[in-house]
Structures are given as structure tokens and as C-alpha cells.
């Protein structure tokens with residue numbers, strides 16, 4: 001019985017390790033940072049919370065949509081009541097203007113799924 005338990009534990013530990021490695025393998029921070037250059041004209045990630053044409057995006061994952069302090073959102077954004085998760089961000093970034101009709105974010109979207117993934121990784125580590 002003891003042998004079985006430690007066998008089970010080591011299988012579980014291995015699975016956890018594989019899971020962690022996979023999450024980091026699936027995206028490139030470097031590529032994410034580079035992709036963010038398409039956002040930079042409108043979005044700052046400064047830790048002082050500066051807003052540009054769009055709200056500051058540092059810590060956006062886990063923040064309520066339309067809830068950056070001191071930023072004036074569109075009525076469409078004011079109505080949203082969810083928190084940004086990687087999944088939400090993924091669909092928003094694919095087609096911002098059809099995900100949130102009436103948004104002030106005049107941006108066509110990112111078609112490449114890997115680029116979206118890289119960008120999300122970049123934003124995720126800026127907490």
C-alpha cells in the first residue's frame with residue numbers, strides 16, 4: 001500500500017511539472033513584448049498608472065473590465081461586468097469591436113492566435 005501511494009504521488013508530481021512547463025512553452029514573452037508595440041500608442045503599462053488614449057494595462061488580468069482608476073470609458077465598456085481572464089482577453093483581442101460593440105478601442109484585432117497568446121503572457125507577468 002505504501003509503495004502504491006508513493007507511486008501515485010510521483011505520477012502526480014510529474015504531471016504537475018509537465019503542466020507548468022507546458023504553460024511557459026506555449027508562449028514567448030519576447031514575442032509578446034514585441035507584439036505589444038501595436039498597443040503602445042494607446043496603452044501604457046507604466047506602474048504609475050498613466051493612461052493614454054486607452055487605459056493603463058498593468059495588472060489588467062484579474063481587474064474588472066472598464067475599471068481602471070481615472071479612465072473615462074465608453075458607455076459600452078461601462079456596462080461590462082466581468083473580470084479580465086486570459087480567455088476573455090483572447091476573444092476581445094481577436095475582434096475588439098465585435099466583442100464589445102460601441103467600444104472606443106479603434107483596433108481591428110489580432111488574427112494570429114499565437115501572437116494573442118504571447119501578448120497575454122506578456123500582460124500576465126506585468127502585475
Ligand code: HEC
Nearest residue numbers: 038039042053054055065066067073074077103104105107
Ligand atoms: C487606437 C488606440 C488603441 C489601440 C491601438 C489599442 N487599444 Fe486597447 N483600448 C483603447 C481604448 C480607447 C480602450 C477603452 C475602450 C472603451 O472605453 O470602449 C481600450 C481598452 C482596452 C482593454 C480593456 C481595458 C479595461 O480596463 O477594461 C484592453 C484589455 C485593451 N484595450 C488591450 C489592448 C491591446 C492588448 C492592444 C494591442 C494589441 C490594444 N488594446 C490596442 C484603445 C486602443
